[in-house]
Amino acid sequence: MGRLVLAALAAVVGLALLLRWRRPAWYWLTFGVLLAILRVRLRYASVMDACHLTVPPPRWRLALARMLKRDIPRQQVPRLLWLRPTRTGLRLRIRMRPGQDAFEFSAAADRLRHSFAVHQVTSREIKPGVVEIAMTGYDVLKRVQMPAKTENGELKIPVALAEDGTVHYRDYQEIPHSITLGATKSGKSVYQRQVVKELASQHVALVGIDCKNGVELGPLARRFSALADNPDDAADLLEALVARMDGIYDLIRREQRISADTPHGEIAANIWDLPEALRPVPIVVTIDEIAELALSTKKSDPRRDRIITALVRLAQLGRAAGVFLDIYGQRFGSELGDGITMLRAQLTGRTVHRVNDEASAKMAFGDISAHAVFAATQIPNRRPGMAVVGYSSGEWVRIRTPHTSMRQAVTACNRHAGLTPHLPELARFKPLVDLAPIEAPAVAEAA
Structure with missing residues (x-):
């Protein structure tokens, strides 16, 4: 009987070690989460004390202990409100003691990681006095597996997996314009394909500028309403977008009809306030390499001035008109010429893949x-697709995009080619593609 028990125990331990090596996600769901919960429950008070996340007892307790000649009370530990397991780790909600702040928990994240024997620890403040500690049980960015169900919405698409196991979304209504930087072979193009692939199924017009003769965006042309593959066409296309934006503002102004008895909710200030029948289709503009547009060998280049002026106007005024910018490049600094820093200031979203120097990361x-x-400077070469996303609040997070091949992106664009809106203002930039029948929904016309 004893031998059978030992054999069964050895089999379980062997299975656990095998899963931890070959299938860390399965190991976490079967063995890891239970062990982690036990470690947190048993070590919580001692770990808080060792990480200097405790506070002295109140003075009245010290005074009472002296009066009664009792032992001095121990340091007070922050209260653990709840502990919840997730698909990739644990989440702890902690109420801080008076005198503590959220920065103390953020600064102690690395010590908490070692103490609780987990892969990653991040901390954020939920509300005054409460912080949430997110623990990742294994390296979720080593082999990216996106959840089967994501919170897709209008102009909100899943693009990557964050280091805490949550899905990172690109939400155009929250962050209308973005810049994505990365060196060659850093995974920047894969990130771009993932964005286009997810947008292909949405009611949105895709506009592309790819001055590398269209090698990146050309294969996806069936889903693009307009595409430029050289700087001259790019300048004309951007100016046509500005003209369309001006027309949309005229439409919004005509539909405002402000009077004393007009409810405030019916006063249009952007395309989302317009009736659905009049609402123009949103446009996402993808620029593959900003340097090909901004660099010039001439001291005064009229074409470059036209391009930068149009981009700055779109970045400043495009959100309300439903025009969103996704700009990609290897560098995005003042060496690209006048107007670049003004343009960069309008780009709220910042994503940086592996870069070759610290200056490139500082640009973002x-x-x-x-x-x-x-x-951003610590991203290893062996992890293409890994990036750092920064927010204007000062927060940042590591993400990694699932590998998206060109074939996968092309297949998605071809499948949804029937959703490609016709934009009269951009008709002359419509890419010429083979019009063989494709099974897809009917063409969505722009208002």
Whole structure:
């Protein structure tokens, strides 16, 4: 009987070790989550004390102990409100003691990671006095597996997996314009394909500028309403977008009809306030390499001035008109010429893949967080698709995009080619593609 028990125990241990090596996600769901919960429950008080996340007892308790000649009360531990397991880790909700702040928990994240024997620990403040500790049980960015169900919405698409196991979304209504930087072979093109692939199924017009003769966006042309593959066409296309934007503002102004008895909710200030029958289709503009548009060998280049002026106007005024910018490049600094820093200031979203120098990371995160700059320079070569996303609040997070091949992106664009809106203002930039029948929904006409 004893031998059978030992054999069964050895089999379980062997299975656990095999899963931890070959299938860490399965190991976490079967064995890891139970062990982690036990470690947190048993070690919580001692770990808080060792990480200097405790506070002295109140004075009245000290005074009472002295009066009664009792032992001095121990340090007070922050209260653990609840502990919840997730698909990739644990989440702890903690109420801080008076005198503590959220930065103390963020600064102690690495010590908490070692103490609780987990892969990653991040901390954020939920509300005054309460922080949430997100623990990741294994390296979720080593082999990216997106959840089967995601919170897709209008102009909100899943693009990557964050280091805490949550899905990272690109929400155009929240962050209308973005810049994505990365060196060659860093995974920047894969990120771009993932974005286009997810947008292909939405009611949105895709406009592309790819001055590398269209090698990146050309294969996806069936789903694009307009595409430019050289700087001359790009200048004309951007100016046509500005003209369309001006027309949309005229439409919004005509539909406002402000009077004393008009409810405030019916006063249109952007395309989302317009009736659905009049609402123009949103446009996402993808620029594959900004340097090909901004660099010029001439001291004064009229074409470049037209391009930068149009981009700045679109970045400043495009959101209300439903025009969103996704700009990609290897560098995005003042060496690209006048107007670049003004354009960069309008791009709220910042994503940086592996870069070759610290200066490139500072171009994106220098005004956001020095820690984000350092994290971007530490991305290893062996992890293409890994990136750092920074927010204007100073927060940042590591993400990694699932590998999206060109064939997968092309298949998605071909499948949804029937959703490609016809934009009269951009008709002359419509890519010429083979019009063989494709099974897809009917063409969505722009208002």
